[in-house]
Amino acid sequence: MTLDRGIKIQVVDSNAVSLPHTETAIAIIGVASDTNATAELNKLYLVTNSAQARSLLGTQQLGDTLPLAVPVPQRYGAGKILACRVEGGASVEDNVIAALELLPTSYGMFGFSPDVIMAPGFSSEAVLAKGLEIADKVGAVFLSTFPPGVSPTDALTTRDNPGGGLARRNSRLIICYGHLKDVEDENNLEALELHLAGAMARLDSLQNYGRIPSSQEILGVSSIEPPISMSYTDENAESEQFNDKGVVTINRQPDHFVTWGDRNSSFPEDLSPMSIISVVRVRDRIIKMAEDRAQKFLDLESNRRTGNLLATSLNDGLAIEQRKGAIQPGHLAEFLESESDYPAGKLVARLTFTPYTPVRLIELKPVLSLTISVGG
Structure with a gap:
């Protein structure tokens, strides 16, 4: 049906950098089976603090994904989280897809739409297809992480050729590799996507304009699973190989881990600015700014x-x-x-409007100059 009253957006060219707004809205969908959880199934809740999260979602039970997921971006200061609790079991994937379809209603309920969407632990083609459909509709990015049982080699092979699932190429899809062990309980594995979403929220709140969410400190973790080789200079390191295939992963500083990668899953086939994570997010921010003013x-x-x-x-x-x-x-x-x-x-x-392109490579050329004196 043709829109004949309202505001119609036609994106012709999208050259921009990351713009802030009041607070990044993060949507997380998952299973929470604690009988003490007060959240109803298949309903969106706005979670603004950790006490509210514990009340709504209860404590982690076997097979749950939501009670451990929501606190991770909260660790970075995210205070605008849309959580949707779904039932587990044989139909869990269908339940996740049905919950994704609720997200466009968030504007009418809360006055905003999500900027980042996640369903940790669910990365099938069906979930990604629905997630990207909704992300495109509300102007968001969808984050997904390779399952912890997938080796670096198998993950890299998956990204070799465009296809379905985590082989997809889409500028709204940000694919991650790596899980991290909670420093307080190493039995809890936290998907990198949750930390990346937290880093996005923190950067936006600090108004670090034009920054991609790479090289950001990962908070509250002790180690990664599975281990990967990391380097800033070795092109054969797995951290570099993942970046070369449009996957955000993990790198190391002496005393902490950092997020590593500036491209979305459309890379490397798409070398345009639209393959840069921040550019896609900024296009959405510019559009929303224009919508607000045009209204x-x-x-x-x-x-x-x-x-x-x-x-x-x-x-x-x-x-x-x-x-x-x-x-x-x-x-x-x-x-x-x-x-x-x-x-x-x-x-x-x-x-x-025009972007500030982030620095991706620094080439250093040391020159050693020696003066040799012989004799007295």
């Missing part, structure tokens, strides 16, 4: 003056983001009168 002009008189006022408001929004260091100078919002239709009540505006 104020609905129902005003359809004429040139309103169109020019719309362009002025959009330019103000872009200027604010430039002053924050988010986008480069030279951005522009312009009213396209030739494409507008006053009698039909249609106004058209175009936004153009």
Whole structure:
């Protein structure tokens, strides 16, 4: 059905960097089987603190995924988590897919849509297909991690050729490799996607504009499972091989682990800026900013003056983001009168903006100069 009243977004070119908003909204779907959990099945809940999470989801039971998942991004300060509890058992995958379909209702319920979507422990083609469908609808990214039983070699082989499941190529899909042991209980394995989502939320809250969520400290963990070879200089290290195949993984600093990778799963086939994680997220932030500003002009008189006022408001929004260091100078919002239709009540505006490309490789060329003196 054609939209004839409201705001229609047509993305022509998407060159941008990560823009902040008040707080990153993270959606997590999973199993919580504790009989003391107060959350109803198949219902969205806004979780803002750890005490609320414990009350809603109960304690971890065998086969659960949600009670341990929600606290991980909270460790990074995430306070805007949409949690949906589903029933386990033989139909659990169908239940996860049904829960994903609830996410577009979050705007009507809470006034926002998720920016990041996860269903930890569920990475089948059916789940990914539905997750990406919903992510595209609400303007989010979908995170998924290879299961802990998959070896680095098998995971890398999976990414060799485009296909279904975790072999998918999609700019909204961020694939991770690695699980981490909770420093307080090493029996608890935490999927890297949960830490990556937390890092995204922390960067946005700190207003570190233009930053990709790579090289961010991973909090509250002791070791990784399974082990992988890590390096910043060896192209054959598994950490580098994963990055070469569009997978975010883990690297090491002397006293802590860090997230490692700046590309989404469309890489390496797609070498454009749209394969950079932050660019996709920024496109969504710019669109949402434009939507918020455009809404104020609905129902005003359809004429040139309103169109020019719309362009002025959009330019103000872009200027604010430039002053924050988010986008480069030279951005522009312009009213396209030739494409507008006053009698039909249609106004058209175009936004153009340019990214700051993150540094991916630093090449060092040391030169050793020796002076040798012989004799007295």
